[in-house]
Amino acid sequence: MDFREILCKISEEIDREELTALKFLCLDHIPMRKQELINDTLKFFEILEEKVLLKKNNLFFLKELLYYICRIDLLTNLNTNITELEHQIRTKAQVSSYRVLLFNLSQEVAKFELKSFKFILRNKIPKCKLEDNMTLIDIFIEMEKRGILGEENLGTLKEVCDVIDKTLVKKIEDYESSRVERSIERVPVEIQYVEEMMTEQATTGDFPGEKVQDKAYKMNSRPRGYCLIINNNDFQRAREEKPEYKKLNDRKGTDVDAEALKNTFKELHFEIVTLQDRTAKQIHQDLQIFQNKNHKERDCFVCCILSHGDKGTIYGTDGQEVAIRDLTSYFSSSNCVSLAGKPKVFFIQACQGRTMQGGLTLYTDSEQERESLEVDTLLQNECIPDEADFLLGMATVENYLSYRHVTDGTWYIQSLCKNLKEGCPRGLDILDILTKVNAEVSQKIDSKNKGKQMPQPKYTLRKKLSFPIN
Structure with a gap:
């Protein structure tokens, strides 16, 4: 199919809740003010193209998003090898692991737990901002606006999750540990030239030998x-x-x-x-x-x-x-x-x-x-x-x-x-x-x-x- 036809077909399969998830995962690429203009999936795709995140010859970012929201059926329609995609995501993900963490947490909090989540946060967020119809993603966005949630600011979130479900705290701590590991190790690039270049650098110093x-x-x-x-x-x-x-x-x-x-x-x-x-x-x-x-x-x-x-x-x-x-x-x-x-x-x-x-x-x-x-x-x-x-x-x-x-x-x-x-x-x-x-x-x-x-x-x-x- 033509590139545009593919996007139209995918847009027909994405519901409003999934669109909300896609927008949230892209918050580091598309600011909130810009996201307010997105009211359907085709508009979302249009903005991805403006940001050069979606191109006719490069659907990786779109595939990565569909993978995170578990639309494997749509990936199959795009002739995607899931194993290869998972390897690409591990080595060159464009969606931040922080966003993925928050999205995954939002999928694991039940509706009755969401009420408790809002109740606990009332000492940090005014009640008028915690509306009854707010999802956990909405709450995360509000927390970020108020500076009580961020990639390096997960304390408040852990405190709330510790009351709601301690397994959620473990997921946050695993993310924190992996983030530290990523910050101190180089991304492996299995290309002969890189190996040769690194060897050359390792033996070139301020003094001979x-x-x-x-x-x-x-x-x-x-x-x-x-x-x-x-x-x-x-x-x-x-x-x-x-x-x-x-x-x-x-x-x-x-x-x-x-x-x-x-x-x-x-x-x-x-x-x-x-x-x-x-x-x-x-x-x-x-x-x-x-x-x-x-x-x-x-x-x-x-x-x-x-x-x-x-x-x-x-x-x-x-x-x-x-x-x-x-x-x-x-x-x-x-x-x-x-x-x-x-x-x-x-x-x-x-x-x-x-x-x-x-x-x-x-x-x-x-x-x-x-x-x-x-x-x-x-x-x-x-x-x-x-x-x-x-x-x-x-x-x-x-x-x-x-x-x-x-x-x-x-x-x-x-x-x-x-x-x-x-x-x-x-x-x-x-x-x-x-x-x-x-x-x-x-x-x-x-x-x-x-x-x-x-x-x-x-x-x-x-x-x-x-x-x-x-």
Whole structure:
């Protein structure tokens, strides 16, 4: 059958309860605000296509979702080998294990237990928010909104489950244990090239003959790797197409940041590629292009994204959200084999929420700067894959604003470039450099609103990462 006919046939078989489950499993890919527009399965498929999660020649994500909701009959109709699919899910799942855990828990709580679940939560969630017709999935979403449930915040859920059904607690603890294991082990990639590459890295050290498998990443290729800079400035399309985004201003000053990044990483021997004003779909396509490049002769990959953002996401110039985790996941070992075992570095200049950070005033900015500061936000989620060799440098901690000067650029990117230029020639490790960036940015203050900013690096690096100039 034709691709569209297949989707239509599947949509006819999916009931409302199953659609709710599919939407919940996709919450890390499709934000709640976007999900509110989904009222039938075909609309759901349409948004999956927009997010480049569903394509004519790649039905893996759809198959993974159908597997989780136990629609094996539909998988059979898609000529799916279940054993092969299970192996693919184990090695390159796109739905987070956290979402799968919550969905599975929702399937095991009986209706009479659901009432007890709601009753126990009344000291944390107002009664008016715990309506009689709420499902457990609805309750999980409400808990996440209130910050009492998350991938690393399962305490409240375990307390409730301990009263309802202790077997549920065991499932949560098993998930926590497996998550720790995943965070400390590399994803095995059974490809000869990767094995050869890892052997080469293990015997290449700072001194002749020294084995430094756990000391430093090899960093002597020329060019060292690609440095992709996505610079979003013009958000007119978003304002025109989405009235609710009328405050999504153009990002004055971002070109200063883009130029600083270009000059800095050029000095560090990277091949620079700068892309201007990209929609959400284009951003996905851009990352897919670099995912499919051959990085065999390169030591590293760097991606810098300058845009508006919200919690766990950045915005395309069309106002569509792009989950940061989706972008980083393109470069996992299973998705980009030629970067397996090599550092993947992402720097994200965007707000991660709407809250302004407070703090003691350490000094007063000039009146000109006070009038020229803007924030990179309009108005959920680990952002890096659960495997080794990733570094994610965020301009601000989750839920908070980040600042951009309309002529001087952003606090974060300007400090990052300055410290890279100063620290790399001295052989400083990237984490030492980012610590200096944290110290510098945290000292700044928006005098007008008393707002402050604290950057946040997240990483699963296994070795020292530095960019020597020579």
